[in-house]
Amino acid sequence: MQRDMDLCRKILQVIEGGNDRPHTIGVTDLGEDEAFNVTQETLNYHVKLLIQADLVNSSGTLVRGIPVVRGLTWKGHDFVESSRNQGLWEKAKQTVKEKTGGLTLELLSAALASVAKKALGIDD
Structure with a gap:
């Protein structure tokens, strides 16, 4: 699967707009933008990449195969701000x-x- 930096940016924006309680990101969280008409599998893959890149805090657990996130890291906030x-x-x-x-x-x-x-x- 190829990495999509536009999707990564969108996921970071969604996480920034949420809260720091443990939660999962679903395809409906991306909104109705046609550019982000992706499968949950593709979304999960990109969330895992963002966790590996130290842009997203994770609880380290999965819910039905979906990574549980806990907000952005400092580096994640910096990236969102610079790409806003x-x-x-x-x-x-x-x-x-x-x-x-x-x-x-x-x-x-x-x-x-x-x-x-x-x-x-x-x-x-």
Whole structure:
């Protein structure tokens, strides 16, 4: 299964909008956006990736195969904040894809910071 960074971003936004009580994320939590018409299996896979990347806190348990989450980590909050603006998000993704041909969390985070600095008129 391929990693979808747009889906990862959406999951992080959903978790941020929730609470820190242990809970699962279901496909209905993503809303009715056609871009996120995914299966629960795909969603579970991406939640597990976000836990592995230390962006999401987890209780370490599964409910009917669905990972139980407990909110975002500091790193997760930073990523959500830096990717909140849709225009900056698209520019960062485009920049990384053009230069490297792929998307990684590390490169996206760096590109988001760079794009934001440019928007603020701050030189790197």
